Amino acid sequence: MVLNPVISKLSGKLVVLASASPRRLEILNNAGLRFQVVPSWFKETLDKGLFKAPHEYAVETARQKALEVARRMPFKHLKTPDIVIGADTIVTVDGMILEKPVDKDDAYRMLSSLSGKEHSVFTGVAIVLCHEKENEEVDYQLIDFYEETKVKFADLSENMLWEYINSGEPMDKAGGYGIQALGGMLVEYVHGDFLNVVGFPLNHFCKQLDLIYNSSISSSDQESSTVWLSHNGNHATSNLTQPSSANHTHHIQSSPSASPVHKVKRKSSETELNESSMTLVNSLSKHTGDKDSANTKLPPMTSRGQVKEPEDGEPKKEDLQRICDLLDGFRASKALFTASKMCVFDVLHGRPGGLEAAQVAQEIKASLKGTECLLEACVSLGLLRSKERMYENTDLSTRFLLSDAPFSLRSQILHCNDTVWPIFSHLESGVLEGVSQRDKALSQTSKDQDTLHSSQDSKLRFMNAMHNIAKVTGKAIATAFDLSSFRTACDLGGCTGAMADEFTKAHPGLSVTVFDLPTVVQLREHFQPLHTDNRVSFVAGDFFKDDLPKADLYILARILHDCSDEKLDILLSKIADACTPGCGLLLSEIFLDEDRKGPSRGLLQALGMGEGKQRSATEYSLLLKSHGFITAHVRHTGNLLDAMLCIKA
Numbered sequence: 001m002v003l004n005p006v007i008s009k010l011s012g013k014l015v016v017l018a019s020a021s022p023r024r025l026e027i028l029n030n031a032g033l034r035f036q037v038v039p040s041w042f043k044e045t046l047d048k049g050l051f052k053a054p055h056e057y058a059v060e061t062a063r064q065k066a067l068e069v070a071r072r073m074p075f076k077h078l079k080t081p082d083i084v085i086g087a088d089t090i091v092t093v094d095g096m097i098l099e100k101p102v103d104k105d106d107a108y109r110m111l112s113s114l115s116g117k118e119h120s121v122f123t124g125v126a127i128v129l130c131h132e133k134e135n136e137e138v139d140y141q142l143i144d145f146y147e148e149t150k151v152k153f154a155d156l157s158e159n160m161l162w163e164y165i166n167s168g169e170p171m172d173k174a175g176g177y178g179i180q181a182l183g184g185m186l187v188e189y190v191h192g193d194f195l196n197v198v199g200f201p202l203n204h205f206c207k208q209l210d211l212i213y214n215s216s217i218s219s220s221d222q223e224s225s226t227v228w229l230s231h232n233g234n235h236a237t238s239n240l241t242q243p244s245s246a247n248h249t250h251h252i253q254s255s256p257s258a259s260p261v262h263k264v265k266r267k268s269s270e271t272e273l274n275e276s277s278m279t280l281v282n283s284l285s286k287h288t289g290d291k292d293s294a295n296t297k298l299p300p301m302t303s304r305g306q307v308k309e310p311e312d313g314e315p316k317k318e319d320l321q322r323i324c325d326l327l328d329g330f331r332a333s334k335a336l337f338t339a340s341k342m343c344v345f346d347v348l349h350g351r352p353g354g355l356e357a358a359q360v361a362q363e364i365k366a367s368l369k370g371t372e373c374l375l376e377a378c379v380s381l382g383l384l385r386s387k388e389r390m391y392e393n394t395d396l397s398t399r400f401l402l403s404d405a406p407f408s409l410r411s412q413i414l415h416c417n418d419t420v421w422p423i424f425s426h427l428e429s430g431v432l433e434g435v436s437q438r439d440k441a442l443s444q445t446s447k448d449q450d451t452l453h454s455s456q457d458s459k460l461r462f463m464n465a466m467h468n469i470a471k472v473t474g475k476a477i478a479t480a481f482d483l484s485s486f487r488t489a490c491d492l493g494g495c496t497g498a499m500a501d502e503f504t505k506a507h508p509g510l511s512v513t514v515f516d517l518p519t520v521v522q523l524r525e526h527f528q529p530l531h532t533d534n535r536v537s538f539v540a541g542d543f544f545k546d547d548l549p550k551a552d553l554y555i556l557a558r559i560l561h562d563c564s565d566e567k568l569d570i571l572l573s574k575i576a577d578a579c580t581p582g583c584g585l586l587l588s589e590i591f592l593d594e595d596r597k598g599p600s601r602g603l604l605q606a607l608g609m610g611e612g613k614q615r616s617a618t619e620y621s622l623l624l625k626s627h628g629f630i631t632a633h634v635r636h637t638g639n640l641l642d643a644m645l646c647i648k649a
């Protein structure tokens with residue numbers, strides 16, 4: 001790509017850098033850009049698990065940083081900028097995203113995970129072009145891209161690590177290092193844009209400006225091809241013409257059902273810019289021709305930031321829908337629980353063409369009316385499909401709701417129905433008293449049941465539920481880290497051995513001992529996989545009281561969140577005592593976001609008021625460090641559980 005002068009194109013425009021990074025300020029200053037700095041208030045807490053690739057996380061964070069400033073300025077600074085620039089820099093290694101360390105321990109974790117390795121630095125950049133309209137409304141055009149640079153660290157000694165950490169330099173830098181300063185000592189090579197590592201890919205930025213201000217797309221083309229971001233930043237689809245420019249051919253694919261983010265692939269003779277995507281959403285005024293955008297018509301925001309309620313004063317549909325979704329949530333859960341318990345999905349399995357409601361009613365021995373309502377509700381939830389009054393399973397129900405599906409969750413669903421649901425029926429008491437309502441709820445439930453389940457039956461049902469979760473999450477956890485340095489593992493509370501199976505499958509050199517209560521180990525025959533791998537063995541015992549089997553890796557999957565502080569201390573002390581330096585501890589839990597604002601799955605689980613608590617990765621890391629385990633790697637798997645690998649110091 002031939003690069004043309006671009007900085008001068010911005011003279012006379014109000015350019016805003018939505019960043020508090022002194023390095024970004026210096027880079028753009030040195031390039032001769034005149035701009036104002038308005039740090040963004042956007043909290044960098046996007047759920048990383050939602051992004052398919054690390055760079056998407058950096059780009060979305062950059063977008064939100066820039067949009068927050070672009071939207072705030074008209075009524076906080078009483079002026080609308082012409083251009084707002086946002087950026088976010090992250091480091092990735094071993095599948096982990098490293099941002100700025102929260103403390104020295106975190107910096108140690110990051111730097112030790114980078115030691116001796118090549119890693120990537122991604123900087124996402126968002127350019128928001130603001131267009132103030134005659135009616136004071138502001139439309140935004142959002143253009144974003146990312147740049148990747150590879151960096152290789154030398155092998156770092158403990159002394160080197162701690163000397164660098166104690167310099168204080170790591171604390172405000174992605175990945176815990178500053179390549180432009182002391183951190184340069186750690187670096188063996190850089191492949192790619194050095195400034196991108198520092199925090200701003202200046203060359204790529206200039207190329208992007210070139211596309212915006214020097215491309216041959218005529219203003220009318222730009223008008224027709226450039227679709228504007230609605231004031232609220234909500235996306236909407238739009239139909240687009242396919243513009244072409246002198247230096248670049250870019251293809252903007254759009255379809256009514258497509259996400260509003262369209263990948264724009266720009267190629268040039270010299271440089272293939274990596275994917276830069278222009279978030280294309282339609283304005284409220286000009287491009288709402290097609291039905292989709294009409295459906296997503298949003299109340300316009302005045303430049304003073306107030307959302308204009310629709311003329312008739314009706315509440316916004318989206319807000320009402322959000323509340324109704326929450327209102328109906330328990331009905332949806334109960335429909336799933338009931339259909340599962342009544343074996344609706346099993347009844348429909350293997351019935352080509354499906355069954356009528358009357359046939360299902362007969363098979364599940366239920367009323368026709370009740371069965372029809374249940375089947376229709378399941379169709380509305382995507383659990384069944386119907387055609388000419390014939391009902392069939394969907395892929396979703398076939399994969400997760402059949403009793404004998406490889407990843408069946410039916411037992412977990414029955415556990416939620418029979419145990420969790422009664423507990424949540426006493427949630428108000430739980431909140432008032434701050435203690436679990438389990439005994440009250442289950443003693444009442446067991447009295448209500450015609451026949452009390454034998455202790456073995458209820459134990460089996462619980463084990464089945466745990467087996468379901470281990471089957472669904474086991475592979476993601478077992479493959480989260482390189483465990484080649486470990487030969488023996490002990491899965492504490494490993495229940496049926498489903499997780500142990502996945503570890504032996506993923507690591508041929510590893511044998512796993514499942515250590516669980518005698519009543520659990522006695523019942524393991526009910527769950528043994530068809531293939532019996534002799535690398536999985538069972539030992540009965542109580543990990544709070546008995547000696548732990550010797551191993552060089554201990555696995556704790558969904559155990560710690562259920563333990564009181566006292567039990568945590570007992571268990572972790574026993575593990576620490578059983579470990580020699582270099583032993584591993586692999587923890588698998590739901591890791592809360594650092595600001596404890598999500599994921600709701602974890603925070604809703606905490607409403608069970610058990611004696612344990614939900615924690616973030618940092619909280620778990622510090623808890624384990626207090627027992628001599630240093631966190632080496634953290635993995636947000638995007639599955640139901642996350643994972644952390646710690647090493648005994």
Ligand SMILES: O=c1[nH]cc([C@@H]2O[C@H](COP(=O)(O)OP(=O)(O)OP(=O)(O)O)[C@@H](O)[C@H]2O)c(=O)[nH]1
Nearest residue numbers: 019020021023088089173174178179197198199
């Ligand atoms: O080698 C280096 N690597 C990274 C940096 C600096 O690290 C931070 C990255 O953090 P972020 O992208 O979140 O930016 P912030 O500083 O928090 O400012 P925002 O207001 O934009 O969020 C960034 O400052 C890089 O410059 C470095 O200096 N050297």
